[in-house]
Amino acid sequence: MTRKYIVFLTFVVSLFMAANASAQYTHIKNIVGSDHDLSPTGTGYQVQGGFTEICFFCHIPHPSTSAAANTPPLWNHALSTVASYGVYVSPTFNTLTTNIADLGGATAGTAVISNLCLSCHDGTVGMNTVINTGSSGYTQNAGMKSVHSGNVYAAGSPVYLYSGLQIGASASTIGLRADHPINFTYDATLTAQVANLVTPTALGTNGYSTGVLVAANTTLGTAATELPLFSYTYAGGHTNTMQCSTCHEVHDPTYTPFLRMPNTESVLCLGCHGN
Numbered sequence: 001m002t003r004k005y006i007v008f009l010t011f012v013v014s015l016f017m018a019a020n021a022s023a024q025y026t027h028i029k030n031i032v033g034s035d036h037d038l039s040p041t042g043t044g045y046q047v048q049g050g051f052t053e054i055c056f057f058c059h060i061p062h063p064s065t066s067a068a069a070n071t072p073p074l075w076n077h078a079l080s081t082v083a084s085y086g087v088y089v090s091p092t093f094n095t096l097t098t099n100i101a102d103l104g105g106a107t108a109g110t111a112v113i114s115n116l117c118l119s120c121h122d123g124t125v126g127m128n129t130v131i132n133t134g135s136s137g138y139t140q141n142a143g144m145k146s147v148h149s150g151n152v153y154a155a156g157s158p159v160y161l162y163s164g165l166q167i168g169a170s171a172s173t174i175g176l177r178a179d180h181p182i183n184f185t186y187d188a189t190l191t192a193q194v195a196n197l198v199t200p201t202a203l204g205t206n207g208y209s210t211g212v213l214v215a216a217n218t219t220l221g222t223a224a225t226e227l228p229l230f231s232y233t234y235a236g237g238h239t240n241t242m243q244c245s246t247c248h249e250v251h252d253p254t255y256t257p258f259l260r261m262p263n264t265e266s267v268l269c270l271g272c273h274g275n
Contacts, residue, residue: 027252034253038127058116060132077119078129079106085118085168086175093181096193099238100184103168103176112232114182117244123166186212186229186242186272198275200229200240209239211246214261214271225261227271 031037031054038057060076084104106115120127168176176182184190187210191197200212208228216224227247229240247268248258255262263269 027249027254030252030254031250034258036250036253036258057128057130060130063132075111075116076130076132077116078125078131079108079111079115079119080122080125081105082118082122082124082168084175085122086177087183088179088181089177096190098181098184098190100181103183112183112237112241112243113230113245114243117248117250118168121166122168180247182243182246183241185238185240186246187240191275196273196275198272203228212271214267217267220262220264220267222262222264222267225268225271227260227268 033041035042037054039052039054041052041054056076058077059074061074063074063076082104084102087100087102103112103115103118106112119125167179186200188199191199198212200210203211203213203226205211205226208226209231211226211228214222214225214227216222229246230243231237231239232241247260249260250258252258259268261268261271
């Protein structure tokens with residue numbers, strides 16, 4: 001193989017990787033104007049009338065020196081202090097051997113990706129309560145909390161209005177006991193215990209540890225889609241865990257409610273349950 005050919009091949013591979021990386025993240029811009037856009041341009045949970053940044057409510061490029069800010073991915077939203085959410089229970093699930101774990105009591109060093117979701121969605125933390133306010137004159141309001149139904153008006157003037165979906169909250173009520181199980185390892189050891197579960201494929205793309213590849217369905221017109229599994233964000237944690245973001249793509253509202261693919265004829269559910 002000549003040096004010229006090697007250089008050319010390297011160039012082609014680099015070009016392909018750059019194009020692929022670009023394609024992987026082009027969906028992120030879809031957050032603009034979505035329910036996860038908390039700026040005045042959002043159409044859903046508008047919580048800050050004078051602050052126009054969008055990413056700031058969850059991420060910040062230069063975290064403070066606070067330990068609470070050292071949660072990837074450059075996380076800027078205050079974590080919930082709920083001590084326990086409980087875990088999913090059912091006669092079938094209870095017979096399985098899993099390492100499902102309660103998400104409650106998370107700190108910056110122990111938070112997993114679903115804790116980041118719950119920092120807004122458990123309804124106990126102000127949606128615009130952030131770790132680093134920056135130097136933009138941003139004003140937090142801890143009274144702005146998501147509720148299961150109806151609207152909450154924040155104190156002060158002007159008054160900002162929003163409503164949202166509350167998940168979890170506390171194990172003393174329902175917590176996560178009645179929601180789809182999350183925060184457990186989904187692998188061949190687990191799927192061997194249940195006849196219809198699909199064994200995940202070792203894709204390992206986009207920084208995820210592995211995932212389930214849902215094949216394209218020409219009848220329904222759905223494209224092949226990866227449902228990613230995640231590693232814990234702290235050292236020594238479990239890999240290949242099912243989290244909220246296995247089914248939900250938080251930056252892309254194309255498929256309500258922020259699903260990774262359409263669920264026509266339950267095709268998303270059958271990605272894992274349709275073996």
